[in-house]
Amino acid sequence: MKSRKIVVIVGGGPAGMMAAWWLAEKFEVHLFEKEKMIGQKFLLAGKGGFNLTNRLTGEALLPKYSPAGFLDKALLEFDSLKLREWLLQLGIPTFEGSSGRVFPEKGITPAYVLKQILESLKSRGVVFHLKHRLVSFNQEMEFVFIGSKGKVGITADYSVLALGGASWSSTGSDGAWTNLFSEKGISTIPFQASNCGLNVDWPDAIKLYHTGKPLKNIMLRVNDKVSRGEALITDYGLEGNAVYPLVPEIRNMLAASRIPLICLDLKPLNTAGQLKEKASGTNVKTSDYPALFKLNTASMALIKAYSDKMSFSGPESFTHLIKNLPIPVSSLRPVVEAISTVGGLDTRELNPDFSLKKFPGVFCAGEMADWDAPTGGFLLQGSFSMGYFTAQAIITDQYT
Numbered sequence: 456m457k458s459r460k461i462v463v464i465v466g467g468g469p470a471g472m473m474a475a476w477w478l479a480e481k482f483e484v485h486l487f488e489k490e491k492m493i494g495q496k497f498l499l500a501g502k503g504g505f506n507l508t509n510r511l512t513g514e515a516l517l518p519k520y521s522p523a524g525f526l527d528k529a530l531l532e533f534d535s536l537k538l539r540e541w542l543l544q545l546g547i548p549t550f551e552g553s554s555g556r557v558f559p560e561k562g563i564t565p566a567y568v569l570k571q572i573l574e575s576l577k578s579r580g581v582v583f584h585l586k587h588r589l590v591s592f593n594q595e596m597e598f599v600f601i602g603s604k605g606k607v608g609i610t611a612d613y614s615v616l617a618l619g620g621a622s623w624s625s626t627g628s629d630g631a632w633t634n635l636f637s638e639k640g641i642s643t644i645p646f647q648a649s650n651c652g653l654n655v656d657w658p659d660a661i662k663l664y665h666t667g668k669p670l671k672n673i674m675l676r677v678n679d680k681v682s683r684g685e686a687l688i689t690d691y692g693l694e695g696n697a698v699y700p701l702v703p704e705i706r707n708m709l710a711a712s713r714i715p716l717i718c719l720d721l722k723p724l725n726t727a728g729q730l731k732e733k734a735s736g737t738n739v740k741t742s743d744y745p746a747l748f749k750l751n752t753a754s755m756a757l758i759k760a761y762s763d764k765m766s767f768s769g770p771e772s773f774t775h776l777i778k779n780l781p782i783p784v785s786s787l788r789p790v791v792e793a794i795s796t797v798g799g800l801d802t803r804e805l806n807p808d809f810s811l812k813k814f815p816g817v818f819c820a821g822e823m824a825d826w827d828a829p830t831g832g833f834l835l836q837g838s839f840s841m842g843y844f845t846a847q848a849i850i851t852d853q854y855t
């Protein structure tokens with residue numbers, strides 16, 4: 456009997472697992488992972504919200520991703536509906552939260568989701584090689600790993616590298632693979648934090664008394680980019696779902712040596728006119744503000760800290776501050792604690808099917824490539840879609 460062709464997959468995150476799953480139907484698949492377990496960052500994602508994907512489907516997904524066009528084909532071929540169908544097939548039903556985020560049904564833990572995927576991979580014949588770090592590959596498709604018992608080599612017909620970004624390096628995604636790529640003349644871009652918190656040089660009063668307090672139902676604006684949701688005041692600055700979508704704009708401003716001002720609207724559901732109306736009564740005093748405008752102590756403290764005495768004490772000018780409070784951002788939080796990273800593999804090194812121009816039998820998938828998307832399920836969706844798309848590209852190349 457003719458033996459099956461070999462695919463070497465490196466990296467046991469969502470992108471690598473998805474590629475392995477589809478390829479296992481047609482190939483002998485070997486999945487190498489340098490850590491002692493598969494899917495550590497996936498499990499970490501589960502500790503937070505665990506947005507497996509988003510309710511946006513098909514074309515509606517595309518504007519969430521940059522650079523524009525890079526992921527279009529992958530997302531259209533394997534969108535959130537396809538991902539949810541696949542999860543259901545593995546015994547993982549999902550539901551849409553009110554925010555559009557898609558979660559596993561109540562009672563299904565992240566560990567269970569990972570277990571179902573791994574069991575399915577095993578039943579399809581995928582061979583796992585844990586604690587094996589890729590250290591070299593060449594044009595002859597020879598891949599070398601350092602394992603617990605020393606060097607291990609394997610020759611592949613095809614390969615999918617799904618080596619991840621560089622945040623939360625404790626999960627294995629340390630970005631160290633960029634050295635290997637540089638040695639081979641494959642261009643990489645330094646990693647930068649995305650979907651991360653902001654450093655703000657808080658006045659002492661904010662840091663001392665308001666750290667840990669949430670600002671709910673707010674709107675944030677940087678230039679023409681707007682985001683709604685919640686932000687958390689931390690001792691270093693701000694975190695939260697209202698903050699993360701603004702990071703690309705803030706990153707661009709910092710790179711251009713401009714100080715980003717994040718404009719805080721504490722009452723996005725009230726128009727400026729409505730607030731002015733409230734302020735128009737006679738004898739409105741500053742002590743009336745919290746009750747009159749329904750502002751909590753953290754909101755009041757922020758307005759006080761970022762305004763002058765005159766604007767604060769005049770009821771009408773105060774309403775302007777409620778809707779337009781400028782807070783200077785000093786920098787982004789470090790890569791290691793970001794939810795995701797940009798940078799990594801320069802997308803110009805890839806053919807449209809995500810194979811490397813310099814190594815046409817080697818495909819790349821997931822966060823290791825320089826693309827970006829906001830939180831809300833779009834990161835996992837992008838990684839799963841790329842895993843699927845590379846698998847189909849390999850199957851098509853071999854069988855047509």
Ligand SMILES: Cc1cc2nc3c(=O)[nH]c(=O)nc-3n(C[C@H](O)[C@H](O)[C@H](O)COP(=O)(O)OP(=O)(O)OC[C@H]3O[C@@H](n4cnc5c(N)ncnc54)[C@H](O)[C@@H]3O)c2cc1C
Pocket residue numbers: 465466467468469470471487488489490493494495496497499500501503504505506507508587588589590617618619620622623626627628629630632793794795820821822823830831832833834835836838
């Ligand atoms: C705190 C947190 C919460 C998140 N929450 C969400 C969420 O709710 N929704 C969402 O969509 N996304 C979320 N994400 C992002 C999401 O987890 C990642 O985008 C996704 O895991 C990327 O998948 P990947 O397969 O590309 O890479 P990874 O999951 O990073 O996997 C890459 C794997 O490659 C291995 N590897 C690296 N180098 C080598 C080597 N040389 N040899 C062998 N193996 C190697 C690594 O050990 C790692 O296991 C979250 C991330 C974090 C940090």
